[in-house]
Amino acid sequence: MAIFTSSRRHFVGGLVAAPFILPAAGRAQLPFADYPFTLGVAAGDAQADGFVIWTRLAPDPLDPHGGMPMAEVPVDWEVAEDEHFRTIAAKGTEKAWPELAHSVHVEVTGLKPGRPYWYRFRCAGERTFAGRATTLPAPGSRVDRVRFAAIGCQHFEAGYYTAYRHAAEDAPDFMFHYGDYIYEYSPGFVLDAFDRPIEAVRRYATREPFSLDDYRVRYAQTTTDADLQAARAAAPWYCTYDDHEVQNNWVSEWAQDGTPPETFLLRRRAAFQAWYEHMPVRRSSFPDAQGVAHMRRRVDIGDLIRLHMPNTRLYRSDQPCGDGFKPLCAEASAATQQVLGKAQESWLEEGFTSSSQHWQGVAQQVMMAPIDRRTPDYPNAQPTYNMDSWAAYPGPRERILALFDRHKGGNVVVVTGDEHQNWAIDLQRDGRTVASEFVSTSITSGGDGHDLRPGNEEIMRDNPFLHWTNDRRGYLLSDITRDAWTGHFRVVDAITRRDAPIATAARWAVQSGQAGLVSA
Known part of the structure; x- marks a missing residue:
């Protein structure tokens, strides 16, 4: 397994200045009061063919329900072989359920072993910054x-x-x-x-x-x-x-x-x-x-x-x-x-x-x-x-x-x-x-x-x-x-x-x- 190189350091550094400033559609059309991905993204439990990717919809994160309506909300996700998302390796839609605080856990499979991937989520015209994860x-x-x-x-x-x-x-x-x-x-x-x-x-x-x-x-x-x-x-x-x-x-x-x-x-x-x-x-x-x-x-x-x-x-x-x-x-x-x-x-x-x-x-x-x-x-x-x-x-x-x-x-x-x-x-x-x-x-x-x-x-x-x-x-x-x-x-x-x-x-x-x- 290769140790990550300086390109990742540049990626991480890009999160310092403005982790939540992202392209967006007009918020007046959203079902949320504010940007919904305030808690960022994460990946975990890597295997040779994939990993879990996570986010949670929470436009008001300090509200007990995250400022979300009490209804399921579809969230699109995609995993790419490059940081610019030119080659999409997997994608889909997952529902964020109010019973789970509108959290999303996607178990991505079918990926190649021992290489890095980039992932992100979209919902109602908004998107997350990209995360990076490597398969085993x-x-x-x-x-x-x-x-x-x-x-x-x-x-x-x-x-x-x-x-x-x-x-x-x-x-x-x-x-x-x-x-x-x-x-x-x-x-x-x-x-x-x-x-x-x-x-x-x-x-x-x-x-x-x-x-x-x-x-x-x-x-x-x-x-x-x-x-x-x-x-x-x-x-x-x-x-x-x-x-x-x-x-x-x-x-x-x-x-x-x-x-x-x-x-x-x-x-x-x-x-x-x-x-x-x-x-x-x-x-x-x-x-x-x-x-x-x-x-x-x-x-x-x-x-x-x-x-x-x-x-x-x-x-x-x-x-x-x-x-x-x-x-x-x-x-x-x-x-x-x-x-x-x-x-x-x-x-x-x-x-x-x-x-x-x-x-x-x-x-x-x-x-x-x-x-x-x-x-x-x-x-x-x-x-x-x-x-x-x-x-x-x-x-x-x-x-x-x-x-x-x-x-x-x-x-x-x-x-x-x-x-x-x-x-x-x-x-x-x-x-x-x-x-x-x-x-x-x-x-x-x-x-x-x-x-x-x-x-x-x-x-x-x-x-x-x-x-x-x-x-x-x-x-x-x-x-x-x-x-x-x-x-x-x-x-x-x-x-x-x-x-x-x-x-x-x-x-x-x-x-x-x-x-x-x-x-x-």
């Missing part, structure tokens, strides 16, 4: 290089999405969104890494969401950001959800605040529907009769990498020991504890066993490494762990590490989000490194941050399998070749001002056939 290489074909960005944790009020603009300009073949697309917090509830209030850079328009209308407005306001729209239009996304799409630290049917499960599930149903409506995902993620948006994926990129994307929220046991940062209690070792659930563990094992790819990647939501969190802020006598991470579930974690350990080809890398910090870690079993983990920081959550978070000197000292950590905002860029998987930790020095430059804080790599990270 043909199954089993030789692939020598792929690049993807791991992104997420994007609290709207905490800062500007400058890092998204840079991620688009880094020209990844695709992006993995590890969750926390929205934050469900009340307006003005913005905290730093130590849970201290910091100034909101911008404000949510509505209260903490509980209903479907609430969640729709929260997603819409987030998606109006032009830098985010540039990233969504630049490459196909593989979207997952973590906790803040519903409520902080929820798992399965359990709310963080003790809401009875039967009541919490009403909120979760609304949140899942709004997530589906705003993500470029396939019909397989459509909420089922119980309102559950099932999300797990497996992607083969030729013979180079198989990327597994499990769900670590939906099937997990409630956080043991009362959640928080604390020593393990007896509950953590209960035989019934689950992170992935039995069916998903079997799915992951089958995926490893049947793969002939050179690399195995696991792109998921919460840290796998058992980091001892003791610092001056957590001065416990015993090792202290994040109860909302794999460290709090030693049984399930041991089963996953055993899977990595027995994989015939080695070359296992885990990519994670959630932590709002960068981490470069070796995953060890019985004192041996069986995989490595790149933890990507947040886009904005946690504020501007520090090069090294205060107190993390102790964490570096107490966790010898931890090679490096950093507390700036940004994303992880993975360059994967047959020789190495290299993680570029891309950071900005501030998200409280616009247009901060991007820099690479560190590079760490796993060499093919050699366990453990090395500085690159």
Whole structure:
């Protein structure tokens, strides 16, 4: 798969000045009060013969119904082999239904493998800007290089999405969104890494969401950001959800605040529907009769990498020991504890066993490494762990590490989000490194941050399998070749001002056939 070239950078740059200034028919003839494509376009879930393309009609995006009439509206779409749309590869019409907030999900098929396409939508004389997406290489074909960005944790009020603009300009073949697309917090509830209030850079328009209308407005306001729209239009996304799409630290049917499960599930149903409506995902993620948006994926990129994307929220046991940062209690070792659930563990094992790819990647939501969190802020006598991470579930974690350990080809890398910090870690079993983990920081959550978070000197000292950590905002860029998987930790020095430059804080790599990270 070819890495995108400078022509894409020109395309992305063209979105900066005026993302919504497009040719249009007279608005007096429209059924809308204003331009309907205020939320831009996106592509996702790429396969060798196509991908999903997405948009949503929302002339008034902060209205619960987007300013739309309560009726279905036809939307035309087209996919082209060139950015000027001279050679149309596929086209059609899809209805935007009020039941789905007039969102449109088109599963485009019949395209050629391993090449870029451009797509756009039209409705009532208006059209979107063009997005770009690349199909995956043909199954089993030789692939020598792929690049993807791991992104997420994007609290709207905490800062500007400058890092998204840079991620688009880094020209990844695709992006993995590890969750926390929205934050469900009340307006003005913005905290730093130590849970201290910091100034909101911008404000949510509505209260903490509980209903479907609430969640729709929260997603819409987030998606109006032009830098985010540039990233969504630049490459196909593989979207997952973590906790803040519903409520902080929820798992399965359990709310963080003790809401009875039967009541919490009403909120979760609304949140899942709004997530589906705003993500470029396939019909397989459509909420089922119980309102559950099932999300797990497996992607083969030729013979180079198989990327597994499990769900670590939906099937997990409630956080043991009362959640928080604390020593393990007896509950953590209960035989019934689950992170992935039995069916998903079997799915992951089958995926490893049947793969002939050179690399195995696991792109998921919460840290796998058992980091001892003791610092001056957590001065416990015993090792202290994040109860909302794999460290709090030693049984399930041991089963996953055993899977990595027995994989015939080695070359296992885990990519994670959630932590709002960068981490470069070796995953060890019985004192041996069986995989490595790149933890990507947040886009904005946690504020501007520090090069090294205060107190993390102790964490570096107490966790010898931890090679490096950093507390700036940004994303992880993975360059994967047959020789190495290299993680570029891309950071900005501030998200409280616009247009901060991007820099690479560190590079760490796993060499093919050699366990453990090395500085690159």
